[in-house]
Every structure is written in structure tokens, then in C-alpha cells.
Amino acid sequence: xxxxxxxxxxxxxxxxxxxxxxxxxxxxxxxxxxxxxxxxxxxxxxxxxxxxxxxxxxxxxxxxxxxxxxxxxxxxxxxxxxxxxxxxxxxxxxxxxxxxxxxxxxxxxxxxxxxxxxxxxxxxxxxxxxxxxxxxxxxxxxxxxxxxxxxxxxxxxxxxxxxxxxxxxxxxxxxxxxxxxxxxxxxxxxxxxxxxxxxxxxxxxxxxxxxxxxxxxxxxxxxxxxxxxxxxxxxxxxxxxxxxxxxxxxxxxxxxxxxxxxxxxxxxxxxxxxxxxxxxxxxxxxxxxxxxxxxxxxxxxxxxxxxxxxxxxxxxxxxxxxxxxxxxxxxxxxxxxxxxxxxxxxxxxxxxxxxxxxxxxxxxxxxxxxxxxxxxxxxxxxxxxxxxxxxxxxxxxxxxx
Ligand SMILES: C=C(OP(=O)(O)O)C(=O)O
Ligand SMILES: [Mg+2]
Numbered sequence: 001x002x003x004x005x006x007x008x009x010x011x012x013x014x015x016x017x018x019x020x021x022x023x024x025x026x027x028x029x030x031x032x033x034x035x036x037x038x039x040x041x042x043x044x045x046x047x048x049x050x051x052x053x054x055x056x057x058x059x060x061x062x063x064x065x066x067x068x069x070x071x072x073x074x075x076x077x078x079x080x081x082x083x084x085x086x087x088x089x090x091x092x093x094x095x096x097x098x099x100x101x102x103x104x105x106x107x108x109x110x111x112x113x114x115x116x117x118x119x120x121x122x123x124x125x126x127x128x129x130x131x132x133x134x135x136x137x138x139x140x141x142x143x144x145x146x147x148x149x150x151x152x153x154x155x156x157x158x159x160x161x162x163x164x165x166x167x168x169x170x171x172x173x174x175x176x177x178x179x180x181x182x183x184x185x186x187x188x189x190x191x192x193x194x195x196x197x198x199x200x201x202x203x204x205x206x207x208x209x210x211x212x213x214x215x216x217x218x219x220x221x222x223x224x225x226x227x228x229x230x231x232x233x234x235x236x237x238x239x240x241x242x243x244x245x246x247x248x249x250x251x252x253x254x255x256x257x258x259x260x261x262x263x264x265x266x267x268x269x270x271x272x273x274x275x276x277x278x279x280x281x282x283x284x285x286x287x288x289x290x291x292x293x294x295x296x297x298x299x300x301x302x303x304x305x306x307x308x309x310x311x312x313x314x315x316x317x318x319x320x321x322x323x324x325x326x327x328x329x330x331x332x333x334x335x336x337x338x339x340x341x342x343x344x345x346x347x348x349x350x351x352x353x354x355x356x357x358x359x360x361x362x363x364x365x366x367x368x369x370x371x372x373x374x375x376x377x378x379x380x381x382x383x384x385x386x387x388x389x390x391x392x393x394x395x396x397x398x399x400x401x
Contacts, residue, residue, distance in 0.1 A: 004071070006026040009021060021036070025110070033111030038356035039358035064096050076112075077334055080105060139232075140180050142199070151201075160172040181199065194357075204250070234303070236281075262274060308336075361384065363392035366396065
């Protein structure tokens with residue numbers, strides 16, 4: 001029933017106005033699925049390769065489609081993704097592009113779900129999944145590679161950990177975003193928005209901590225449940241070997257100073273989440289920080305692990321982090337992403353499913369987070385390409401997908 005009968009690939013826009021790959025998968029019994037690849041800006045050194053959209057499309061048409069159309073069933077995700085890997089032949093999807101691979105992988109999953117008449121999260125996670133919902137981490141203030149002349153730390157993320165429902169959590173994050181707007185206006189601080197819709201004021205990181213803290217406290221009082229916050233430091237973007245450490249506007253921190261700085265911030269602000277606090281090549285420093293604060297907060301590897309089971313295995317052996325960020329396009333297929341999640345779970349690491357800074361209206365990650373019982377999803381707070389996922393979570397919770 002789910003035999004793939006046609007795949008169509010086209011170039012469409014992402015949220016930055018760049019070209020990305022959209023895939024349509026059709027099946028024998030009329031099933032249909034559409035997937036779109038997102039795109040990173042602060043990409044990890046070890047990510048799968050994104051090719052220019054036209055090149056990825058041309059290569060996938062030549063190499064991948066003959067192995068899929070009339071050959072593989074969309075309902076069998078492992079077969080679809082194995083065919084994509086075989087068609088590519090490299091370790092990092094540098095032949096057909098991780099952007100073509102992930103778009104086809106997600107489109108096939110949706111076509112499989114369509115034929116089965118099941119919501120995507122149920123097709124991916126099985127019938128016993130879907131009663132636990134992730135807490136959305138909302139990007140509220142940001143800089144780094146996502147906005148010029150703003151904070152050094154890439155993302156300050158609201159975490160409505162006490163919300164009684166996904167719906168309440170989503171609205172709480174939007175309220176924190178609005179509250180920060182008001183605080184910035186009171187302080188006469190003009191601010192545009194970064195790539196993910198976070199405010200990008202020209203303030204020091206210390207001032208951003210203060211503003212976030214004030215905003216989450218105000219909104220927590222209004223909403224009547226606990227809201228804290230977390231960070232994506234994007235440490236690999238700050239680290240410069242030639243400078244001997246992490247380069248901030250107010251000076252360079254050695255690795256030891258960076259560990260101390262992050263540990264102090266975890267204590268001071270009760271941070272629940274710290275992503276990429278250190279460089280992507282420094283398992284040892286991740287392990288030191290995890291030793292210090294790992295019982296208080298999630299120490300999450302994004303550029304460190306790049307959704308890759310081999311890098312996660314190395315991290316587990318080193319005691320680096322206690323959490324992994326899951327970005328399907330970082331590795332190329334849903335199978336690879338789920339393998340990373342399963343390895344993480346077996347080893348007591350939490351999985352946090354994530355968007356990219358360049359996004360589309362695609363909602364697959366909302367379903368993936370529910371399908372895998374992820375405790376958190378990172379998918380922004382405002383902006384159409386972000387609310388596409390947040391609103392889908394509300395629908396999933398309301399049994400309306
Ligand atoms: C979402 C992120 O940014 P990008 O997509 O630019 O890697 C991130 O670093 O977690
Ligand atoms: Mg990150």
C-alpha cells in the first residue's frame with residue numbers, strides 16, 4: 001500500500017529567503033507526504049553536508065529517486081532512509097545533500113502516516129506514545145551568529161517548566177517575548193529581531209541575563225506557574241584557538257574560566273538548560289562542567305554531537321553532557337535521528353528536538369518530539385515558521401491532527 005510511486009523535488013524559500021529543498025512523496029494507494037529541509041547558520045563542524053538547493057535536487061533526482069520509486073515502501077522508514085544512504089554513498093550526505101535527504105525522509109514518513117490514517121507522531125512513535133508533551137524552549141533574546149551587534153551568547157531561552165499544558169507553555173513563551181519587548185522599551189533600548197524571531201538588542205550578556213530574569217518572573221506571576229530559562233551559548237562560535245579561549249566583547253575567557261562562568265550562571269539564575277557551553281571539540285571540558293552542574297541542569301550537546309551516534313558514543317564514554325540536541329538535518333534522516341535518541345535514552349541522556357535558524361512551515365519536529373517523549377523542544381517563540389510547530393503541538397495535545 002505504501003509503495004512509493006513518485007517523488008517530486010522543488011526549490012522553495014526558507015525563512016531567511018534562501019532556497020531550500022521541498023520533497024513530495026506519493027504512494028501506490030494515494031498516500032501523500034511533503035517535507036522541507038531547514039538550514040543552520042551556526043552549524044557544527046561535523047554536520048552532514050547541505051548542498052546548494054538546485055545541486056541537491058539534481059543529484060537526488062539522478063541518484064536517490066531510482067532507488068526509491070517503485071522500490072521502497074514509505075511506511076517502512078528504515079528502508080527509505082537506508083535507500084537514501086545507499087544512494088548517497090558517503091558518510092555525510094555530501095553527494096545528494098543532507099537537505100535533499102532530510103526532505104525526502106520526512107516526506108516519506110508523512111506519506112506513510114497518511115496511508116495508515118494515523119497522526120505522524122503515532123506512526124513514528126507507536127500507539128503507546130503521545131501522552132507526554134515536550135516543554136517548548138522559546139528563544140527570547142539572541143545574538144551570536146543569528147544577529148549582528150547583539151549578545152555574545154546565541155540564545156536566551158524561556159522554559160515554562162511548570163506549565164500544565166503545551167498550550168499554556170506556548171502562550172507563556174509568547175508572553176515572555178512581549179514582556180522583554182516592554183522592558184527594552186522602558187530602558188530605551190531599540191531592538192530588531194534575529195533569525196529565529198528573538199529580540200536582538202545591543203546589550204551585554206549580563207544585561208540580557210537580568211532582562212530575561214525579570215521577564216520570566218513577571219510572566220510566571222501572571223500565569224501562575226514556574227517559568228525559568230536556559231541558554232544556547234553556541235560555544236564553538238565563541239572559541240578561537242589563536243586567541244586561547246572564548247572571545248566575548250569584554251575579553252577572552254580560558255576554558256577553565258568559561259566553565260566557571262557557566263557554572264556561576266547556572267547557580268545564580270537556576271538555569272534549567274545549557275546548550276553548547278563549550279567548544280565542539282572539547283569533550284573533556286563538557287565532562288568537567290557536567291560534573292559540576294549536571295545534577296542541576298541539562299548540559300546539552302548540539303555542535304558537540306550533531307545528532308550523530310558515533311559522536312554521542314564518544315560523549316557518553318567521556319561523561320560529556322547529559323543531553324543531546326536532535327536536529328534531523330544535521331544527520332540527514334529520521335532513522336539516524338531516532339537512533340541517536342534511542343542511544344541517548346539507553347544511557348540516561350535527555351533528547352531535545354530542535355529547529356534550525358533557517359526554517360520552513362514544516363511541522364515534522366513537533367511530531368518527532370511527541371513520538372520520542374522528548375522533555376523539551378526548541379522551536380522559537382514567535383514567527384510563522386516557529387509557530388507552525390508550536391501550533392501543531394497544541395493541535396497534537398488537543399487530539400486534532
Ligand atoms: C538552532 C540553532 O542554530 P542553527 O540552526 O543556526 O545551527 C542552534 O545552534 O541550536
Ligand atoms: Mg545550538
